[in-house]
Amino acid sequence: MCLSGCFLTKAQSQDFTTGNDTVLAAALAYERMYFESGNDSFLLRKAYSYKQTGNYTEELRVLARINNPTFDLYYEKALAYFFLEEYESCQQELLRAQYIQGESTKNVVILRILSLIATRKWGEARQEMLTHNEMLGISAEEVDRIVPAKVKPKNTQRAYNLSLWMPGTGQMYAGHFGKGMVSGGIQAGLVGFNLYSFVKGYYFTGTLSGVALFYTFYLGGARYAMNLSEMNNEKKGNQISERFIGYIK
């Protein structure tokens, strides 16, 4: 018991420092207390040590060894999954945390909204903000400023399909009019080159070089449109998250 007390003091004093060795020392001290007492709460503290250095994978590995289900356990798991960008797992752990608690706490709601924004479910995030606006301390007008009702993520598959239907339009849909014009122009030029080759009797050149180049640019342009719309979604998602965090501060 005394030994555990000594380790506890040592670990606590080392909790709020950042050096790797210090974190290892704290983690080791908590592991030893768990080893000697079998008390799960030491594992939770050990997980906090790894969280402080941003080692969320190791944090999750420690949390996975805890058998006693508590709100803190599930919330910490959700947080770690969020930082590892595993949003589905994050939301599952939040549901467990909410089940244990019997209701949504402010931290759970905030994390759920952030994970919904990250997974492009902006409409659901907006609804969640409106449902819990009193808890979060934001008004309906402020929610409108954070996520306007009309803001929707670009459909990446639609951008791809549009570019297949009419080269360049996928990029325009993704919000890049100029890039769409350039892409459409290049592909129109290649079609012109094909036609010119056929008219002048260069059938092999028209078929093999012209068509091959057109096909390459055609598919490449469609994939580029898809990437552009994904980048656009990421940028908008980050902006929404930043506005949300700004308001709840």
Added chain:
Amino acid sequence: MYARAQSFEQDMAFLQHLKEISAYDEGLFLIGQLQENTFAPGRRDTLNFYKGKFNYYKKNLAVSIASFDQVSSLSPFWPEAFIVARFQQAYSGDHQQAYDQLIRQDFDEAIFSELKLFELAGIDLLNRDFDSYSKHAAQYAGNFHQLSASQKRLDDVAGLFATNKSKSPLLAGVLSTVLPGAGKFYLGRVGEGAMTLITTGIFGVQAWEGYQKDGINSARFIIFASLFSGTYIANIWGSVLGVKILRNEFNDQMNETILVTMHVPIRLLFD
């Protein structure tokens, strides 16, 4: 004095616990702390053994080998430390050092002697010394279930060397000269051969079209004929080089299989 002994035993139990939960960084940190205050040779051996073991799990081979080699032959951990260190040397590519140290060493326990023979046979295959392999394999007692499957597997690998027919770079080059891509077909790379045939053909017919319509001095002919020639020559060279690449791939694959096979009984006996 009694209290210290108790404490060291508790530390070792905790170290074993860290091993079981795969907390190797924490284990190494603890060993580092314990080494500062541990002076009894037997205990230092134990700590060096665990340091070697944890670094082995973390694939820090050089540190692991150095730590294992500091375990004295008086330690009960020594046979494991010695054999795992030699395997890691072979794994790092230092076959000769691993072989020389293994062959000089005798073990009291029959199973370690059998494991020594098995590891030596594995190193023989890594060195492609088939005569030495046969001599070592012939000395197997063959009555240890932890090794028997791996011994059979290593024998199968040795058989693969005998049945593997190497390809001729000359034939691959000649075939590619006659028909672009044919050298790749010969090497078993059908997709690559087909792509070469199509690409060379595409440039070839466009060069022919340029020649027919605009003559030998036309830019169209010069561009496509250059592309055709470049692709044609590069394909011949690629087929010749492909034989060497194929050999390297075969050798790498065999070495990987041999090392994995050498590792299996070590995991079975010591984990």
